[in-house]
Structure formats: C-alpha cells, structure tokens
Amino acid sequence: MIAVITGDIINSRELPDEWIGTLKDALNGLFGKNINWEIFRGDSFQVELNAKDALINAIYIKACIKTLKGADVRIGIGIGKKTINAEKVTEANGEVFINSGNAFDTLKTNKVNMALITPWPKFDEELNLFIKLALITMDSWGQIAAEMVKYAIENQNTKQDKIAKISGRSQSSVSEALKRAHFTEIMELENRYRTQVAKLIKK
Secondary structure: OEEEEEEEEOOHHHOOOOHHHHHHHHHHOOOOOOOEEEEEOOOEEEEEEEHHHHHHHHHHHHHHHOOOOOOOEEEEEEEEOOOEOOOOHHHOEOHHHHHHHHHHHHHHHHOOOEEEEOOOHHHHHHHHHHHHHHHHHHOOOOHHHHHHHHHHHHOOOOOHHHHHHHHOOOHHHHHHHHHHOOHHHHHHHHHHHHHHHHHHHHO
C-alpha cells in the first residue's frame, strides 16, 4: 500500500519562469524513503511515496510553490496498491494511480486545491473535510507565511530561533508568520492523517 500525489501548477503560463525551478527543488526536497517523481505535460507532476508521508509532502509542495507571488498548486492524493511497476512513475499502474487521478479530477468540480481518495471511504469523508477547512488558510498563505512553513517543515523539531537564523528573519517575525499560517493546527491535521493511515494499513 503506497501513495501517489498527482498535481499541477495553477495558471503556470502567467507565472515567472522560475516556477519550474521552485517545483523541482520542492520535489527534490521531499521527505521519506522510496520517493520517485516525474514532471510531465510541462506543469504537471506525479510523486510515488510512502502512504504515511503523503500529506506532509503535499503541504510542503504547496508551501514551496506559494513562496512565488501569485502561484498555487492543485494536488490529488491517492492511496492503494500498485500492480504494475515501471521506471517512470507515469507509466506505472494500479489502484493507487487510479485513486490519485480520480482525486485530482474532483478538484475543479469541488472547487478545492487538495483532496484524497483511499480504499477507506469513511476516512476519505473525514479527512477531505479537514483538508477543505485547512485550505481556507493554506490557499491564502502569503509569500512570507509560505516561506516560514517551508522552513519549519524542512527543520522539524527545530526551535524557532534556529529557523530564524536559517531564514534570516527575527524570531518574532518567524513566530508571527507561522501563527498567521496556522502551522500548529495544520501539523495537528498531518499527525491525525499519519496516525490513521498507519492504523488502516495494519488492518
């Protein structure tokens, strides 16, 4: 049982060319083992990764992209089994890829920028509601808030004074930005996701 993230950059043609470098840096900086990613059709991407790490990495990609003015990303997360292995992520197949693609396809219809589909419908119902609520904040992250979330995820279990040194900002500025971004609450959601997925996979 693995996860696949399917995403694209919103209105990429209207953004400065640096968005592609920012996306590549984000994908190269993902957390966990057995991560494989590919960019295709110019502004779309797919990531294969451990199921429990999917949400933290989806949030991380979003934070990285939102460090660019006016940029945002759509992300569909799927969990399931992979039946066909391939060197390229986009050429593999199985339940997980179908779920990820279907989750991505629901985004425009439901007017949200992140959603998930798993083999567990009750879990989907609960988590998608939580994600929808979290997006009220995440979609409105400014560049500084997004940058501080990015640094905070890259330096988990690191005190804010160290994040301040890394980011070149004052500790009070970091603290205020993370508060504005509702980082603590979003990490509570990530923890719930991680805990529940670990339990469901064990069943």
